[in-house]
Amino acid sequence: MSSFNAAAYHRLVIKVGSALLIDEHGALDTNWLHGLAEDVAQLRANNCEVLIVSSGAIAIGSRVLGINRRKARLPDLQASAAAGQVQLASAYREVFGTLDITTAQVLLTPSDTEDRRRFLNARGTLGRLLECGVVPVINENDTVATEEIRYGDNDRLAARVAQLVMADGLLLLSDIDGFYTADPLQHSDAKHIPEIRGISSEMLAMAGAARSDVGSGGMQTKIQAAQIATHAGCATIIASGKLTRPLQRLGEGARCSVFFAEGSPAAARKQWLAGSLKVAGSLRVDEGAVLALRKGSSLLPVGVRSVKGDFQRGDAVTITAPDGREIGRGLAEYGANEAQLIAGCHSDQIEERLGYRGRSVMLHRDELVLFDTYA
Numbered sequence: 001m002s003s004f005n006a007a008a009y010h011r012l013v014i015k016v017g018s019a020l021l022i023d024e025h026g027a028l029d030t031n032w033l034h035g036l037a038e039d040v041a042q043l044r045a046n047n048c049e050v051l052i053v054s055s056g057a058i059a060i061g062s063r064v065l066g067i068n069r070r071k072a073r074l075p076d077l078q079a080s081a082a083a084g085q086v087q088l089a090s091a092y093r094e095v096f097g098t099l100d101i102t103t104a105q106v107l108l109t110p111s112d113t114e115d116r117r118r119f120l121n122a123r124g125t126l127g128r129l130l131e132c133g134v135v136p137v138i139n140e141n142d143t144v145a146t147e148e149i150r151y152g153d154n155d156r157l158a159a160r161v162a163q164l165v166m167a168d169g170l171l172l173l174s175d176i177d178g179f180y181t182a183d184p185l186q187h188s189d190a191k192h193i194p195e196i197r198g199i200s201s202e203m204l205a206m207a208g209a210a211r212s213d214v215g216s217g218g219m220q221t222k223i224q225a226a227q228i229a230t231h232a233g234c235a236t237i238i239a240s241g242k243l244t245r246p247l248q249r250l251g252e253g254a255r256c257s258v259f260f261a262e263g264s265p266a267a268a269r270k271q272w273l274a275g276s277l278k279v280a281g282s283l284r285v286d287e288g289a290v291l292a293l294r295k296g297s298s299l300l301p302v303g304v305r306s307v308k309g310d311f312q313r314g315d316a317v318t319i320t321a322p323d324g325r326e327i328g329r330g331l332a333e334y335g336a337n338e339a340q341l342i343a344g345c346h347s348d349q350i351e352e353r354l355g356y357r358g359r360s361v362m363l364h365r366d367e368l369v370l371f372d373t374y375a
C-alpha cells in the first residue's frame with residue numbers, strides 16, 4: 001500500500017523537476033505535462049488546492065539560445081531562464097487550459113519568502129489566486145537572482161512556498177522514488193526508507209550531492225526542503241514523476257518516502273509568531289475587537305484604539321486589550337504611520353484616509369496569535 005494518500009491533503013505544493021518535463025533533446029514533454037494536469041484536476045475535484053513549483057526554464061531556454069549549460073556562467077543561465085520561462089509558462093497555460101484549469105505565473109526570489117514585508121505581499125497574492133480557483137505555477141525569478149542570493153534549486157523554494165501558504169503537503173517529484181541510505185545507482189545495497197519522523201544530521205550526510213544532468217537539486221536539497229517544510233507543519237513526500245500520471249500511480253501504491261509533519265501548519269505559524277520575533281510596536285484594541293479575535297477573525301482597523309511604536313509593514317506588534325494587558329501578537333499589515341491614520345476607521349474610509357485603496361485588515365488572522373490565556 002502506498003504511503004501517499006492524496007485525500008489527506010487540503011493544500012498541496014507539487015514540485016516538478018526539470019528532468020521530468022524536458023526530454024533528452026531539451027524539448028518540453030507535453031504528454032507528461034498533460035498527465036500532471038489530469039492528476040491536478042483529480043486533486044481539485046477532491047477539494048485539494050494545488051500550487052506547482054516548476055523548474056525547466058533554464059533547460060528550455062539554454063536550448064533556445066544555443067547555450068551549453070555545462071560551460072554556462074550566471075548571465076548565460078539568467079538569459080536562458082528569461083527565454084525559457086515564457087515557454088514554460090505558456091506550456092502550462094495551454095495544457096492545463098485543455099482541462100479548464102487556469103494557471104498563473106509567479107516568480108519569486110528568496111527575499112520574497114524571507115523578508116517579512118515581502119512575505120506578506122507574496123502570501124496575499126498566492127492566497128488570492130487560490131481563492132480564484134487558479135493553480136499558481138511558481139519558479140525562482142532567475143533573471144534577477146544573483147549567485148549569492150539565489151535558491152538555485154527549486155526544492156528549497158518549494159518548501160518556502162509551502163511554508164508561505166501554510167500547505168499541509170509538499171510533493172517533490174523528480175527522477176528518484178524516495179530516500180535511500182545511499183545513492184541506489186551506485187550502491188546496490190542502498191535501502192529505501194518509506195517513512196521518516198524527524199531528520200537527523202546522519203540522514204543529511206547520507207543524502208550526498210546532486211547528480212541529475214538536467215536539474216540542479218540532489219537528495220541533499222530535498223532533505224533540506226523536507227526539514228523546512230516539516231518544521232512548518234507540512235508533510236513532505238519524495239516520489240518519482242518519471243512515468244505519466246505520477247499522482248495516480250502513487251495512489252495505486254507506487255513507492256515513495258514520506259517525511260511526517262511536526263504538528264499542523266497553523267500551530268507552527270502561531271509558535272513562530274509567539275516565540276521567535278522581536279516586537280516593534282503595539283496596537284491597543286477595543287472590547288469588540290478582543291471578542292472578534294477570540295472567534296478567529298482578523299483585526300480590522302475599526303477595532304484599533306491607538307498605535308504605539310515605530311514599525312514597518314511585516315514587523316511584529318503586540319495586541320493590547322483595553323485594560324492594558326498584552327493578549328497576543330501579529331505581523332502588521334500596515335506600518336505605524338499608516339496604522340495611525342486608519343485606526344478606528346471603517347473599511348470604506350480607508351481609501352480616503354490613505355489616499356490609496358489599501359488593505360482591509362490591520363492584522364491578518366493567519367499572521368496573529370492570541371496568548372493561551374486569551375485564546
Ligand code: GLU
Pocket residue numbers: 018054055056057058059081139140142152153154155214215216217
Ligand atoms: N529555476 C530553475 C529553472 O527553472 C531550476 C532550478 C532547479 O533545477 O531546481 O530552470
